[in-house]
Amino acid sequence: MNRFTYASVADTNAAFAELDEHDTPRYIAGGTNLLDLMKVNVEKPDHLIDITHLAFNKIEDTPDGGLRLGALVTNADTAWNEQVEKRYPLLSKAILAGASAQLRNMATNGGNMLQRTRCYYFYDTATPCNKREPGSGCSAINGYNRIHAILGASEDCIATHPSDMAVALAALNAMVNVTGKDGDRSIPFADFHRLPGDRPDLDNTLSAGEIITSIDVPPNGFANHFEYLKVRDRASYAFALVSVAVGLEMDGNIIKEARIALGGVAHKPWRNTEAEGLLTGQVALTENFKKVADAIIQDAKGYGDNTFKIELAKRAIVRALSTAAGLEVQA
Numbered sequence: 001m002n003r004f005t006y007a008s009v010a011d012t013n014a015a016f017a018e019l020d021e022h023d024t025p026r027y028i029a030g031g032t033n034l035l036d037l038m039k040v041n042v043e044k045p046d047h048l049i050d051i052t053h054l055a056f057n058k059i060e061d062t063p064d065g066g067l068r069l070g071a072l073v074t075n076a077d078t079a080w081n082e083q084v085e086k087r088y089p090l091l092s093k094a095i096l097a098g099a100s101a102q103l104r105n106m107a108t109n110g111g112n113m114l115q116r117t118r119c120y121y122f123y124d125t126a127t128p129c130n131k132r133e134p135g136s137g138c139s140a141i142n143g144y145n146r147i148h149a150i151l152g153a154s155e156d157c158i159a160t161h162p163s164d165m166a167v168a169l170a171a172l173n174a175m176v177n178v179t180g181k182d183g184d185r186s187i188p189f190a191d192f193h194r195l196p197g198d199r200p201d202l203d204n205t206l207s208a209g210e211i212i213t214s215i216d217v218p219p220n221g222f223a224n225h226f227e228y229l230k231v232r233d234r235a236s237y238a239f240a241l242v243s244v245a246v247g248l249e250m251d252g253n254i255i256k257e258a259r260i261a262l263g264g265v266a267h268k269p270w271r272n273t274e275a276e277g278l279l280t281g282q283v284a285l286t287e288n289f290k291k292v293a294d295a296i297i298q299d300a301k302g303y304g305d306n307t308f309k310i311e312l313a314k315r316a317i318v319r320a321l322s323t324a325a326g327l328e329v330q331a
């Protein structure tokens, strides 16, 4: 690990001022991802700016009937918040499927969204990796790629985004509020994370130095018909091979609206709104769920070790939709 200095800031102006005084500064929140990356020399900040004392630490109602989740609220406090549990149980379930109780006590909502990929080669500085060192190559495409992407990948990077929380936020059509030297702005969740293209070093659309202040979830939390299904190698403390966040709006057994977001399959939480639309007005039946699963996965591509994810994702979508709709699910 390199030598670095540290400062704790009380407001965003102080944070921006700290940025100007250092070559490679980084914000630190819970530190559960950043410190791991520093230990293996993937991140080499010369200065850490501790943002945990900024005022973005509340969960509160928004005027439109939604909920604003402070970026510095921990994952644990978010998942167990009474309003989140009641109105957005999909989000609670997704967060609680991630990491461990100790990690969730430290991890913050902003940090969770900004955690980096778990691609083995990204962590191994002895191997080429375009995300870590642009232009060096991708070791995963022709290497061991069991955990890698099947959708939206590029020839430069086939990494996945590892967050569980982000998959639920994608399904809920959340909005990400950020602030920077040029002022405040809000980014629709679908536009927050990027596909790799020819710039896999960029995970998201934040501008340099911008701070996530909060995440807004709209009024409809799909609390009556939802599921977060996470398929992984171990029952806990493991990242998703494939995960599915589902929210259904139903009238009897007719689907009025369907939201389906996938994790573990792409560089960002994956939505296919056209395919979701196939369920509008349809009866909640397994055969209809299979059709939409086929449509979501139709452009998927396997790279060898991860090709099993194509069939796994289809089955996980059908299962999550069935659970959300209250259909009997086969073991």
Ligand SMILES: Cc1cc2nc3c(=O)[nH]c(=O)nc-3n(C[C@H](O)[C@H](O)[C@H](O)COP(=O)(O)OP(=O)(O)OC[C@H]3O[C@@H](n4cnc5c(N)ncnc54)[C@H](O)[C@@H]3O)c2cc1C
Pocket (backbone or CB within 6 Å): 026, 027, 028, 029, 030, 031, 032, 033, 034, 035, 036, 051, 071, 072, 075, 097, 098, 099, 100, 103, 106, 107, 108, 109, 110, 111, 112, 113, 114, 115, 162, 163, 164, 165, 210, 211, 212, 213, 237, 238, 239, 240
């Ligand atoms: C063993 C292990 C298992 C895990 N398993 C899972 C899992 O199954 N599912 C899952 O979803 N996650 C999992 N995680 C990841 C964990 O959820 C993340 O490490 C955590 O959410 C990151 O939050 P943090 O506050 O600690 O971020 P930090 O490590 O402090 O920061 C991460 C990045 O975000 C930046 N940052 C943080 N907050 C802000 C902000 N408000 N504005 C701008 N930049 C910011 C930092 O500069 C840094 O680049 C696991 C982690 C570990 C170590």
Ligand code: SF4
Pocket (backbone or CB within 6 Å): 117, 119, 120, 121, 122, 128, 129, 130, 131, 132, 137, 138, 139, 140, 141, 156, 157, 158, 159, 200
């Ligand atoms: S998949 Fe992406 S993160 Fe992994 S080695 Fe290739 S470029 Fe690096």
